[in-house]
Amino acid sequence: MEEAKATSNFIKKIIIDDLESGKHKKITTRFPPEPNGYIHIGHAKAIIINFDLAEEFGGKTNLRFDDTNPVKEDVEYVESIMNDIKWLGYEWDSLHYASDYFDEMYDRAMILVKKGLAYVDDSTPEKISEDRGTLTKTGIENKYRKRSIEDNIDLFTRMKNGEYEDGSRVLRAKIDMGSPNINMRDPIIYRIAHKTHHQTGDKWCIYPMYDFAHPLEDAIEGITHSLCTLEFEDHRPIYDWFVENCDMEAVPRQIEFARLEMTNTVMSKRKLKQLVDEKVVDGWDDPRLPTISGLRRRGYTAEAIKDFARAVGVSKSNSLIDSMMLEHFVREDLKLKSPRTMAVINPLKVTITNYDENEFELLEAENNQENKEMGTRMIPFSNEIYIEKEDFIEESPKKWKRLYPGAEVRLKHAYFIKCNEVIKDENGEIIELKCTYDPMTKSGSGFKERKPNGTIHWVEAKKAVPAEFRLYDSIIDEDGELNKESLVVTHGFVEENMKDSKPIDKYQFFRHGYFAVDSKDTKEGRLVFNRIVPLKSSYRMK
C-alpha cells in the first residue's frame, strides 16, 4: 500500500538541522531495550522511529541491550527481542551490550573520582533518600561528600574488588544537592550487587546505574541522536553532565518523545509480566497481549504494525491511541493478501430436500474478489451443508438480510435456498433446517429474475473439516479491569481444502473477519484459528 513515511515531525527537524549545520555528517540511532521482558508494540514504535530515521537520512542503527541490572535480566529475553526485531523486518548495524563497556565505564567513573566529582557514600539507603529532600524541600549534603579524592579512589577500588556487602556503599556523582531537579541531587552511579550477570558472569560485583551508563554507552558507540521517552526529560541535564565530565569525545543528543498508549490493552512491562507469571494468559505470546510475539501469533503482520506506527506519528503530547486504528491497518494489509474462504464457526445443519442425496458437485469459487490474481478453487456441494446459526432467525427484523422461514438467500458461490421447515429439539433449540434450492440460480449463471434476501456463507457437511475458533476481545475493559470474556472459543467447520493449512496462514472468513492458523496449538489433525480482527461493523443491524 501507499503508506506515508512517518509524517514530518520535530525529531526530523532536529536531525536536518544537525546535518545542515555540519554538526554531523551521518546520523546513528540505537534501540536500547533492557532484556527484562518481551517487547510490545510500544517498543515497536521506538524501533520503527529509530530505524526509519536512520534509513531516511542515510545513517545506521545499533541494537544495544541495556543490561546494567543483572537482578532483573535474562538471556531468554535478549533472544526474544532479537527475534522480534528481525520479524519486524529490521537489521541492526551492530549489536552491543552495555555490559561490553563495564571496563570503560569503571575507568570513566574513576576519572570522575579523580576530578573530585564523585564520592563513595556509606549511608544507608534510607539515609540517602532522606537527605535527598523532597519535591519542595532541598537536599542536604552529608559528611561523606567531603571525603578526600585519595580516600574515594581507595574506597571505590575496594568496592570493585568485592570487599563490601551489597547495599553498604555506593558511588555518587557530586553535582548539586540543592538542585530543584531532584535527579541532579548527587545521583548514584554505582551500586554493589554480588549477582551473576547473564553476559559477564561473576566478573563484576558493582554495576553502573542507568543515568551514568546510558550517556556513556551512547557516546562510546557514536550515537548522534539518542531517542527516549518523555519521563527522561528531567534526566537530560544528567545525561549531558556525564558526557561532559567523563571526557567523552562524542556528544550524543538525547531527544524525548511520547510513548505509545492504546485503548483496551496493557502496555506496561510490569503488568504484562504479572499476567504471564500469574498464568492469566498463555504466555508472553498470548494472542491477547500487545507483545510482538502475541501479535504475531494472533496473525498481525509486521507491515500492518509498521504502517500503524507511522500513521500514529511522533510527538511530545501524552496520547491514547484508539486501538481501532491498529485494527484498520491490519485489515488494510490483509485485504488483498488473504484468501476469502468459508468457515462456519457456530454450525447449523441444513438439508436441501430437493437435491439428490447421492449427488455431489464441485463449484468454482474465487479466492479473493478484490484480487483476481489469487485465482479460484473448487468447493464441494451436496444436500447437506452447515450454515452459521446467526444467519437464521425465526422472526425477521425489518432490515434482516439473511435467512428466515419462507425467505430465499444466496449461498455464496452456490445457489439460492429457501427455508421451508425448522426442526427443533425437545428444548426448543433449532437443530436443523429443511430447505429447497433452485438450480436456475447457480452462481455465475447470470440469473437475475429474483433478488435474494442477502448472501450467506456455508460449508458442505460431508467433507467439512472440524476446527476450533478463538475470538479475542480486549484484555481489559473500559474500567481497566481484566476482561473475563477476552477469549471465546467455538467449534465449527472449515472447507475441506483448508485441512493442510500451516500455522500463521491467514484467511478472511466471510462476515467473521480475518483469521490465522494458531502456531502453538495447531497439530496433526487439529486446526485452531485465531481471529486477528473482525470485519468492520460486520454484524451491526442498521
Added chain:
RNA sequence: UGGGGAUUGGCCAAGUAGGUUAAGGCAACGGACUUUGACUCCGUGAUCAUAGGUUCAAAUCCUGUAUCCCCAGCCA
C-alpha cells in the same frame, strides 16, 4: 512552597522567522454500489485549553489563568 513537559474536531496529527476557505489518517454519520450488512465510491465536523495584549492581519508573538503528565529506586 520545587523543577521539567504538554494542551489543534470523538482519537491521533500536520501546520509555528504572523497573511487565501486550519493538511491527512482513524472513528462516527448520511448516500450510491454490492454473489461477504465487507470492500469501493460520494458527502458531512474544529478558529486552534482559556482570558487579555501587540498587529492592517495570530493556532503561530507577548502576559496571565486553567487542566493533564513526569521527577523524591542502591529500576530502566
